[in-house]
Amino acid sequence: MASGLFALLDDVAALVKVSAASLDDIPTQVAKTTGKVSGIVIDDTAVTPKYVVGLSPNRELSIIYQIAKKSLVNKLLILTPAALVLGYFAPWAITPILMLGGAYLCYEGYEKVHSLFSPHPAADPEAGPVATITPEELEKQRVAGAVRTDIILSAEIMAIAYSQVVDSPVVNQIIVMLAVAVFITVAVYGFVGFIVKADDIGLHLARNAGSPAVQKFGRGMVQFMPHFLNILSYVGTAAMLWVGAEIIAHGIPYTAHLLHELELALASVPIVAWLAKVLACGIGGLALGFVVDKVVRLVKRMAPAKN
Template sequence: MASGFFALLDDISALVKASAASLDDVPAQVAKTTGKVSGIVIDDTAVTPKYVVGLDPSRELAIIYQIAKKSLVNKLLLLTPAALVLGYFAPWAITPILMVGGAYLCFEGYEKVHSLFTKHPAEPVESEQVQQMTPEELEKERVAGAVRTDIILSAEIMAIAYSQVNDQPLINQVVVMAAVAVFITVAVYGFVGLLVKADDIGVHFAQGNYAPATQKLGRGIVRFMPHFLTILSYVGTAAMLWVGAEIIAHGIPFTNHLLHELEQALAHLPVVAWLAKALACAVGGLLIGFVVEQGVKLVKKVLRKS
């Protein structure tokens, strides 16, 4: 009886040691996974600032905090468990779900590009038909839009994170994916917060009792940031098209093979290879977005008739 008890203790000790040795690899796995999703992280960073443009500057950080909090909750409580469950019971479903999300990103990106090049003539409307939106309602709408876009990018991040650890013990999978979720959320939204408050920092330096060079730098930041945020909004739109199309392309063997061949053909010019792939995906994203828009219009037309 005693020997059986001590044998059980030995087994538990061995299991704990194996788990500890496995967890020693977690930092390396987190670093590797973060590198794999760096492109999507850049896209997420570029997309987010446009959701606070035009709102009360005193509410900018509060809005970013709301988006970041919901993003982290989605990653930890929704996307990570979903990836683990799907990876175990239905690994074949992960790619189609991501492709649907990619199509939505292409649709959003196409809508924004289309609005840039299309001018709609102003139509007179009756005063009672004009709906006024309060700042609070506009803020809620912006946060909701940001969270919708973020959850698709976050789903891609967590799916890639899972793909890097799907052959690891369950505890490793959970720890790595949770660590990636926290690290990326803090990094992305911390940097976004710095971006949107950079003009306030510039004003502080320009108006404070600082050296002339520091004041000049502050004025330069104030003048530069509006242009930078505008450029960043364009980058964010391009990023939605690029990432959305790439998600879909990776889910189709033929297009995935074409992208791989394109990269291989320009492997000796890494920057050119990256640009060519991004451009091809962006153009593909526009086409996908156009098709999705036509489908949405058709569905709306059928619903109105019925």
């Protein structure tokens, strides 16, 4: 009886040791996964500030908080459980879903590029009165647009996170994915909040700092931030095309092989290999966005008009 009890205690101790060793590996898995999704994180960080540009400065942080809250809820309560369930019951469905999300990113990126180079039509004097929109309605539209884009990016992040822990125990999978969701959301939207309020920080330094050097630095921040936000909007558009096309390319064996061969051919100069891959994906994403745009326009024309 005693020997059986001791044997049971030995088994429990061994199980605890295995579980502890497995849990010790979680920080490494979180760090590895965060590195794998760095491209999408850059995209998310670059895209979000444009949703608060032009709105009241007093509402900027509130809007970012709303987007961040919805992003975190989506990651924790929808995307993480969905990735775990699909990974267990239908792992074949994850890649097509990611590719659809990639196509949407390419479409949005193409739309932004197209708007930059398309002449804006002049107002028709015979047209009726222009519809007005309240600041509150505009804010809701901006938040909805940001959340719509974020959920695509978040889905890619959580799917990649799952791919890094697919061979780990279920408990590890859950802990790592939840940790990645929280860490990336806080990091992205914390940095976005700093970006959109940097001009206010600069203004405060320019007016209240005791040192002339700090005041000069504050004035420089105020002058630089509009240019930085403009550059960031271009970076966000380019990142949409790059990330969207790369997701699709990795879902097709032939294009995945081509990308791999391109990287191998330039492996002696890693930065050139990376730039070549980004350029190839950007051009491919623009072409795919063009095709998707034409399909969307065709579907809209064929759809029956609403009375």
